[in-house]
Every structure is written in C-alpha cells, then in structure tokens.
Amino acid sequence: MMNLSGKAHKFTQDDINTDYIISGKYKFKTLDMKELAKHVMEDLDPDFYSKITSGDFIVAGRNFGCGSSREQAPLAIKNAGISAVLAKSFARIFYRNAINTGLPVVECDTDQINPGDRLEIDLRAGIVKNITRGIEIKAKPLPPVMIKILNDGGLAAHFRKYGDFNIG
Amino acid sequence: MGQTIIEKILSSHSGQTARAGDIVVAEVDLVMGQDGTSPLAIRAFNDMGGERVFNPEKVAMVIDHSAPSPNEGVSALHKLMREFAWEKNIKLYDIGEGVCHQLMPESGKVGPGKLVVGADSHTCTYGALNAFSTGVGSTDLAGAMISGKMWFKVPETIKFVCHGELPYRVYAKDLILYLIGNVTADGATYKAAEYTGEAVKALSVEGRMTMANMAIEMGAKAGLMEADEKTLQWLANFTNEKFTPVAPDSDAVYADIKEYDVSNLEPQVAMPHRVDNVTSVGSVAGTPIQQAVIGTCTNGRLEDLKIAASILKGKKINPKVRLIVAPASKRIYIEAMNQGIIQTLVESGAAVVTPGCGPCVGTHNGIPSDGENVISTANRNFKGRMGNSSAQIYLASPATVAASALAGEIADPREV
Structure with missing residues (x-):
C-alpha cells in the first residue's frame, strides 16, 4: 500500500448507488473499462469525467455504492483516474468489489472535507490529511482479511499467488 | 448462546461455530452469474489462472439482463459467456429462459440450509427458501467458481416481526416497501434481515421471494425466512432432495427486533x-x-x-x-x-x-x-x-x- 495525494471531488448526498456510478445502459455493452470510465457519475454530474486529474479522490456521505453488485462501478472509478473513495460508510458489495479490484476505500468523517480540498492519505496508518484545512482525519481500519487481499494486489493476484483463499 | 439462521448456515458450511463478527471461509452450494456480471467474472477467472470450475453441477450462468441482445456490444459479451459455459461444461440459461432469480429456485438446487452466491445483488431472493444467498461482484464470483469457496464476515441479524393479516389488495410488495421506508436504504447494511410473524407465514412462497428479493434495498446481506410446509411443497415441484429446515434458536442474539402490525397497511409506492x-x-x-x-x-x-x-x-x-x-x-x-x-x-x-x-x-x-x-x-x-x-x-x-x-x-x- 502507499500514500496517495490529490484533490477532493465531493458528492454531498448519501446512498450514491452503483447505477449512478456507472449506468446499466453502458455497462452491459463492453469490457473496455477506459470507455466506461468516461461515463462515471454521469447522472449526478454530466461533466465529472473531464474534471478529474489523475490521483484525485471521490468524497461522499453514507452508504456509498449501494444497489447493484456491478464490479464495473469500482473499475470505472479506478480507470477514470480516481485513486481512492472516501465516505462515511460503504455498501457491502461495493466495498468487497473495491478491495478485490484494488481500489482503496477509506471510511472516515467526510464532513471535514470540502470540495476541492487537497488531501494526502496514508493508507497504512489510516490517516487522511486535509492539507487545505490543516487537519488530520482518522480513518476506520480495514479488516485484516481485506488488508491481506489489498496487499496482494486484489483477489485475482491473491489467487494467482495461492491458487485458493489464504486468509488465515 | 443460540444461533441465528445465517450463523447456523455459515457454521455448517465452514466447519466452525460461526458467530456474528467472525470471518469464515465457507463452501458454496451454487454459484451463479448473469450477463451484466459474468463477462468480468470470466476475465477474472482467466486472470486468476483458472482452468476448470470446482464443480460444473454447481455453477450456472444466465443471460437475462439484455436478452435477446439489443446491440453488437452485448452480443459479443453473450458470445463470451456461451463459449465459456460450453468449454467448462456448466449450465447456461440462454435468452428466453427467464430471470436468474426465478431460474435458480426452479433448478431445485436451492433450498433450506444451502449457501448460494450470485453475481447479482438480488441473489438475496432465495432467503425466502431458507437458504443463505447473497450478491457478490465478478471477482468474488471467479474465486468461487475456481475454489468452491468464499470468505464471509458473519453478519448480525435484524429480526422483522410482522403481526396481523394483510388487508384486501395489499401484498408482500407493499409490506417490503413499507419496511424499507421504515429502516431506510442503509438500515440493515452489513447485516442479515430475518422476516417472521403471522403476516409473513401467511404469504405464498412467491410473496416471500418478493420480500427476500428487496432485502438488499435496505443494505442487507440476506433476507431470510424459516421453512414451513409451503416451502417444502414448493420445492417438491423441482427436486426430490429432502432438505433440513434451519430455524433460529430461541436464545439467538439479534442486533435488533422490529415489530410491526400490518393489519391496516395501505398499498405502498x-x-x-x-x-x-x-x-x-x-x-x-x-x-x-x-x-x-x-x-x-x-x-x-x-x-x-x-x-x-x-x-x-x-x-x-x-x-x-x-x-x-x-x-x-x-x-x-x-x-x-x-x-x-x-x-x-x-x-x-x-x-x-x-x-x-x-x-x-x-x-x-x-x-x-x-x-x-x-x-x-x-x-x-x-x-x-x-x-x-x-x-x-x-x-x-x-x-x-x-x-x-x-x-x-x-x-x-x-x-x-
């Protein structure tokens, strides 16, 4: 794992579902995640993709990623150049999918982050530094099994390494 | 200390006494993907170095979300699924067979005590048949196709007790919409829902599936019900297998118990x-x-x-x-x-x-x-x-x- 740095793109509402992250009308057509990435969060902000600088963060409220099990959601976010998603809480399937595909998810008090704030995240220590506001926000630690999978580079890499689950 | 339905099913599939909060690796009885999720699962399967599925009898793919194909992009993904299914000798339900969450119960492979994972969030539907079934993503699905296993955090359970009798032209759908409105979209996140009470027992198996189906809309990992005569009779239409119903212990521990009287419920929107x-x-x-x-x-x-x-x-x-x-x-x-x-x-x-x-x-x-x-x-x-x-x-x-x-x-x- 590593340290991440970028700008916050804040979505204030709770319960951002995976249909909003990537619409079904696109995800059924292709496995080209770079193509899907162009439509990420489109129904909430039609120009969102063009606003992203590689390394930036999505910052949201409660229950981010609820709804459908589509793994295209974390993949579209990752392929759009977003380096992590910060939210007050995550829906469980999205949370697993993000870890499995190597997209860091950070559960923390996002009320302390404003749109455009510069953030630095130390994933290992679980600390979000809000550089713009000069404060530190403590993140909820990932369960050990997820740290193991993320450290291996996602579940596919974990399976390549062990041929099975090795999370004991 | 007693166990909930989901704790019992995760215990029987992991070989350990599973309690809420534990992490277990459990064996799965059925693995299912649909056309929105299987193509990525096939990619992950290959990426993992997968060669064969753990048991072809226990893996199924369904083309239901865009069926028949409306455009060439979808057609290419359907083709990928068909070729994978034929090569791995797994059951493929092609266009016109139906929705995965109706086909899996009709296959006779889902019933009381079973553990099913599906790459579709509404896989929680089979909780109506007293199974633990849950939605996963494509990479988790690929891992399950290869290993026949999945890791789980054993969830706490919220019990929804629905008393009374549903009035004229008020149905299971109205009841589950009402419950979701009551607890909100993340009211059961990371938890299992267990539905019980006279109003639930009075529902047909179809109505129970409607309720279990929407457990995910309150964030739940599963929407479980006990099995009764109606459940077993319904299953007998599709399989000769004799299932053993899984009931919660009387001293099982719940995160919350919510009680409702549905006697005056109106149609909900x-x-x-x-x-x-x-x-x-x-x-x-x-x-x-x-x-x-x-x-x-x-x-x-x-x-x-x-x-x-x-x-x-x-x-x-x-x-x-x-x-x-x-x-x-x-x-x-x-x-x-x-x-x-x-x-x-x-x-x-x-x-x-x-x-x-x-x-x-x-x-x-x-x-x-x-x-x-x-x-x-x-x-x-x-x-x-x-x-x-x-x-x-x-x-x-x-x-x-x-x-x-x-x-x-x-x-x-x-x-x-």
Whole structure:
C-alpha cells in the first residue's frame, strides 16, 4: 500500500448507488473499462469525467455504492483516474468489489472535507490529511482479511499467488 | 448462546461455530452469474489462472439482463459467456429462459440450509427458501467458481416481526416497501434481515421471494425466512432432495427486533429516485403515468401476473399508457398461457416481452422518454435506472401497477 495525494471531488448526498456510478445502459455493452470510465457519475454530474486529474479522490456521505453488485462501478472509478473513495460508510458489495479490484476505500468523517480540498492519505496508518484545512482525519481500519487481499494486489493476484483463499 | 439462521448456515458450511463478527471461509452450494456480471467474472477467472470450475453441477450462468441482445456490444459479451459455459461444461440459461432469480429456485438446487452466491445483488431472493444467498461482484464470483469457496464476515441479524393479516389488495410488495421506508436504504447494511410473524407465514412462497428479493434495498446481506410446509411443497415441484429446515434458536442474539402490525397497511409506492422514499398510494394517486411495467425478479411470478390479470380482465388500459409484461421464467410464461392469463393481459393492451429482466435495468424492452413517469413492479427506481435519467420511476405492487395502467395515473387498486 502507499500514500496517495490529490484533490477532493465531493458528492454531498448519501446512498450514491452503483447505477449512478456507472449506468446499466453502458455497462452491459463492453469490457473496455477506459470507455466506461468516461461515463462515471454521469447522472449526478454530466461533466465529472473531464474534471478529474489523475490521483484525485471521490468524497461522499453514507452508504456509498449501494444497489447493484456491478464490479464495473469500482473499475470505472479506478480507470477514470480516481485513486481512492472516501465516505462515511460503504455498501457491502461495493466495498468487497473495491478491495478485490484494488481500489482503496477509506471510511472516515467526510464532513471535514470540502470540495476541492487537497488531501494526502496514508493508507497504512489510516490517516487522511486535509492539507487545505490543516487537519488530520482518522480513518476506520480495514479488516485484516481485506488488508491481506489489498496487499496482494486484489483477489485475482491473491489467487494467482495461492491458487485458493489464504486468509488465515 | 443460540444461533441465528445465517450463523447456523455459515457454521455448517465452514466447519466452525460461526458467530456474528467472525470471518469464515465457507463452501458454496451454487454459484451463479448473469450477463451484466459474468463477462468480468470470466476475465477474472482467466486472470486468476483458472482452468476448470470446482464443480460444473454447481455453477450456472444466465443471460437475462439484455436478452435477446439489443446491440453488437452485448452480443459479443453473450458470445463470451456461451463459449465459456460450453468449454467448462456448466449450465447456461440462454435468452428466453427467464430471470436468474426465478431460474435458480426452479433448478431445485436451492433450498433450506444451502449457501448460494450470485453475481447479482438480488441473489438475496432465495432467503425466502431458507437458504443463505447473497450478491457478490465478478471477482468474488471467479474465486468461487475456481475454489468452491468464499470468505464471509458473519453478519448480525435484524429480526422483522410482522403481526396481523394483510388487508384486501395489499401484498408482500407493499409490506417490503413499507419496511424499507421504515429502516431506510442503509438500515440493515452489513447485516442479515430475518422476516417472521403471522403476516409473513401467511404469504405464498412467491410473496416471500418478493420480500427476500428487496432485502438488499435496505443494505442487507440476506433476507431470510424459516421453512414451513409451503416451502417444502414448493420445492417438491423441482427436486426430490429432502432438505433440513434451519430455524433460529430461541436464545439467538439479534442486533435488533422490529415489530410491526400490518393489519391496516395501505398499498405502498416508492417515489423517485429512492427505494426508501415510500408513501401510501393515496398521497401520489393522480400522478400521470406513461409506462407501466409488470415483471422482474421482484414481481414477475405467476401469482403476480394472476393478480394483474384479475384487475385488467375485460378492460382496456388507458390509450396513453404502454403496459409491458415480462414473465419471470419460461415455465411461468407457459403456465400463464395455459391459465389464460397472458391472453387477458394482451387483450387489455399489454405488450409481453421475453422472460427475463425486461426494461428494469435500462438496456432494452422499453426505455422511457424525457420527463415520463413509469410505474413498475421492479425493485429499483434510481434516476437513470431504466436508461433515461430524465424519467421518474415509481415502484409498487402488480395490483397497483395494473390499476394505474387502466387509469393512466397512479391509482389505488382497492378502488378498481
């Protein structure tokens, strides 16, 4: 794992579902995640993709990623150049999918982050530094099994390494 | 200390006494993917170095979300699925067979005590059959296809006790919409829901599936029910396997126990653009609608089509409304034809489409236009869900949808 740095793109509402992250009308057509990435969060902000600088963060409220099990959601976010998603809480399937595909998810008090704030995240220590506001926000630690999978580079890499689950 | 249903099923599949909060690696009895998730799962399977699936009898793929294919992009992904299924010798349900969440129960491979994972969030449907079934993503699915296993955090359980008797023309759909409105979209996140009480026991297996199906709309990992005679009789239509029902212990520990009296429940409607934005039908009655949808994994079963037909029989839908009906499976379609239900629906003005997900997920079969209102028996009304982010989707029971199709506006089915 590593340290991440970028700008916050804040979505204030709770319960951002995976249909909003990537619409079904696109995800059924292709496995080209770079193509899907162009439509990420489109129904909430039609120009969102063009606003992203590689390394930036999505910052949201409660229950981010609820709804459908589509793994295209974390993949579209990752392929759009977003380096992590910060939210007050995550829906469980999205949370697993993000870890499995190597997209860091950070559960923390996002009320302390404003749109455009510069953030630095130390994933290992679980600390979000809000550089713009000069404060530190403590993140909820990932369960050990997820740290193991993320450290291996996602579940596919974990399976390549062990041929099975090795999370004991 | 006793165990909940989900703790017992995870114990029997992991070889350890599973308690809420534990991490277990459990063996799975059935692994399922659909056409929106299987292509990525196949990619992950290959990426993991997968060669064969752990047991071809226990893996299934279903082409239901965009079936038949509406464009060449989807066609290429369907082709990928077919070739994978043939090569790995696994069961492929191709176009027209139906919705995965009807086909898995009809396969006879799902029942009390089973553990099923599916790459579709509504896999929680089989909780109605006293199974622990849950939705996963494509990479988790690939891991399960290879290993026959999955890791789980054993969830706490919230028990929903529903007392009383549902009134005239108030159904399982109204009840589950009411519960979701009550606990909200993340009211059961990371937890299992267990539904019980006289009102739940009185439901048909079809109605119970409607309730279990929507557990995910409150964030739950599963929506479980106990098995009874009705469950076992339903299963006997599809398998000779003798299942052992899994009941919670009397001293099982629950995160919360919520009690409801449903005796005065009114037909419920989820308003745009949130499933937990629920109100009684009276407060939205009169809202004009341009499209009505009856079907999906929530409400496309025989009982649902029968209820709609009973309201539409001998009548014509409003000329400004399109009514789309998608039976949940080929078996249901044939049975509905044999019983004259399909004829009644078509004569009233319905367009019947291929058994499958219909227009629910915005890929085909009836994408609404800008500014239009849709009333649907589906489980999600998110902005853009049906393929147009400028349309509004209302969710309701088959009876409310049928009554609304007749009226051309949202209507109370008790007044038809």
